[in-house]
Amino acid sequence: MTPKNPVSRRTFLTTSAALGAAGLAAPALAQSIDPYTGQALQATGATGATPDAGMVQYDTTQDSRRNISSFRMQDWQPYFTNLTNGAILVDLTSRALHFWSEDQSVYKLYPTSVPVSPDLTRTGRTEIIKKVKGPTWSPTPEMKKRNPEWPDFVPAGPDNPLGTRALWLSWQYYRIHGTHDTRKIGRKSSNGCIGMYNEHVEQLYELTKIGTQVLVI
Template identity: 80%
Template structure:
């Protein structure tokens, strides 16, 4: 990367890519070739940006970048957790779905999610929520920056932020459960490691969870 370039130029190029992606979806002429500026992955067969989320329907296709419906199912918490202390979140990468149970079992939620684009970016196992942020800012990880040196070093909260309106920090470094302003990502392999939800759903989950809520990714 040329060190003489001004960071503002990088940010403008980055935001221009996001705007171009949305314009392509509206025009409809090249939607099948749209590329996510945050992951570099194609968004083939994607619904229009801003489409209303439907928690009960997640389209399915055998291609990795299409949506998954056939395994979107409810789980019982008992095979996965010893108890529901502080509540529990189960992220099923096969179903591309997130289940939440409250500590007293009075609340259960099931949300469609986005998942990492590849196995090398995927982390499985047990973690927990260590931080909750409304209106999160975003910075690329060192590895992201190496792969995409033109990306900005910092994106403030707002409609251009890839973390959406709310984010839950996990004990694993750089891993989050967060919202997204780009509804085309949900139900797809479309993240650099995080788990994404519709903004409407992460807002609900944000209110239901606490610091210490258990998380298991399978």
């Protein structure tokens, strides 16, 4: 017997995914309420910076599935002269992070979030200077100026915007870190830091060391 109003497979899957996402409430999944203001999260245009803490703002005209240079494997040689201490390449265009171990036995490719605007973006060479499990978070002076209602300090835990691990770079205020808000990954959604799924940054944390080379392009 054929139903009177058949539903296409695409429509069914799209609807099911939307309903399923709305019903999930695990801490690692996207939150619907800003933990600091108590307000519902709102997607906004690209004007203004997106905080790494709490509210997710992003350019709604961007389709994060269509990365310009594609999400693909890379060789390290065009970017580094050697792999001393291992090397990380952050590709802001494809929104991907590549890691190579010093002995070339390990190569990893991870999706990331990237800065929301050019004025918050820094490129070039740096290195890991500190590694933290269960990081705490404090807004930078510029963040606090733009958002005076934000807290001065957020302890480690499920609401912390740096997720479960953070890698400090030699550039002040710049980090590679996890996030509990998985909607940020694949988007222009940070104040300058590079965000990763918590399970991925935990892997990267174990693979890297103080002095691991980092190139952001």
